[in-house]
Amino acid sequence: MLIKTPLKIPLGIIVILLLFTSCNKTNWIENYREKEKSPFGTYIIYNEAKNLFPNQEIVLLKENFYDYLFLNYDTTKADFGNYICIKNNANKLPEEGVKDLLSFVHDGNNAFLSLNYFSENLEAQLGITTNNLDKNVYDNADLKALKGEFSLVDESFKDQTFTFDRNIKRHYFVTYNENKTIVLGNAKIDGELVPNFLKIYHGKGAIYIHANPIVFTNYNLLKGKEVYAEHLLSYLPSNTVFWDPQIKWSKYVNNRDNDQESVFKFFLQHKTLTWFLCITFAGVILFMLFNFRRKQRAIPVIHPLQNTTVAFTQTIASLYLKEQNHKNLVDKKIAYFLEKVRTKYLLNTTNLNKNFIRDLAAKSDNEIRNTKYLINTIITLNKKSECTQEELLVLHKMIVKFFKK
Known part of the structure; x- marks a missing residue:
């Protein structure tokens, strides 16, 4: 379905961007942030x-899409929607999140992904392979020299070409399942047309994947290239739009190690940031070396012994009230849940695997999706050394909801 309303760029936005960029040095980093006014x-x-x-609800996701589906899947399924993610990559969507996104599409929804890098897991789930000839280009001067020419296959856009003058990486799709995929757009690379925009049918819905998210940035929209971006998004039907800014990791999947690795990987990918990191470490080491000399410790004040019997008694009496040991309560809730599963459904809770989830869902008359979320949450919280009050409340609500069936 083609959208008839054109993309209009108000004069006020242009003036704000000009004022912003004229006062400070322009930031040419490809950040793809929804609140960022840089190029x-x-x-x-x-x-x-x-x-x-127009006339469609726009939902800016405040949490990870995997978590959003769990908390709102019933209402989301009732009102079919379009998931949109325009980023450098979708690393904050975990492996389970990718599977749930495909399930979301299978039920009749649509997804639009425009990424510079598709992870191995995402490529495997979509049944595609990609090639990025400029994946190792990071310097601004080298990126500025990358130009590109794109076109769309549909008859409505016949004989239209769209040229872009910088930061156009030669990124395209190499293989895909031709039985359920339609090529919607191409990129011209070394004189040859190669696909850079695909529609993949999945169940009742479809996934649109695009290989050059740079076309949606402020720079290209202010350069008169908004028509191409409008044409790309015009394929989505008129449903609720779920815009994913990828600002948070999932609360129910442990991604802290991946997050830490991605930060250092980002520093190492840019020469200036790598030098900054090295100089910072060197400065810390020098600071420690010059402060190794022995210093006079402060002489402690010795107070006379006091009778603390009453204070000790009050402390013990109010320990659980003031300490708020949420992890302790989480462990007790998990033990209570597993014991009730063993006694009520006669299931062995030693291995919380796929077979256990399937049997538990069948015996408790719960949906397998909700059962999987509950067990994954229990596994994640059980591994943590500390838990927050919010995590305790979420676990409690999930267990109460599970046993209501």
Whole structure:
């Protein structure tokens, strides 16, 4: 379905961007952030979403999409929608999140992914392979020299070509399942047309994947290239839009190690940031070396012994009230749940695997999706050394909801 409303860029936004960039040195980093007004942020496309999708609700996700589906799946399924993610990569969508996104599409929804890098897991789930000839280009001067020419296959856009003058990486799709995939757009690389925009049918819905998210940034929309971005998004039907800014990791999947690795990987990918990291470490080491000399410790004040019997008694009496040991309560809730499963459904809770989830869902008359979320949450919280009050409340609500069946 083609959208008739054009993408309009108000004069006020242009003036704000000009004032912003004229006062400070321009930030040319490709950040793809919805609140970023720098050249390669996506401030304009997000704020113009209401014009691109008239009479449609725009939901800016505040949590990870995997978590959002768990908390709102019943209402989301009732009102079919379009998931949109325009980023450098979708690393904050965990492996379980990718599976749930595909399940979301299978039920009749649609997804639009425009990424510079598709993870191995995402490629495997979508049944595609990609090639990025400029994946190791990071310097601004080298990126500036990358130009590109794109076109769309549909008859409505016949004989239209769209040229872009910088930061266009030669990224395209190599293989895909031809039985359920349609090529919607191409990129011209070394004189040859190669696909860079695909529609993959999945169940009752479809996934649209695009290999050059740079076309949605402020720079290209202000350069008169908004028509191409409008055409790309025009394939989505008129449903609720779930815009994913990828600002948080999932609460129910342990991604802390991946997050830490991605931060250092980002530093090492840029020469200037690598030098900054090295100089910072060197400065810390020098500071420690010059402060190894012995210093006079402060002479402690020795107070006379006091009778603390009453204070000790009060402390013990109010220990559980003041300490709020949420982890202790979480462990007790998990033990209570597993014991009730053993006695009520006669199931062995030693291995909380796929077979256990399937049997538990069948015997308790719960949906396998909700049962899987509950068991995954229990496994994650059980591994943690500390838990928050919010995690305790979420676990409690999940267990209460499970036993209501």
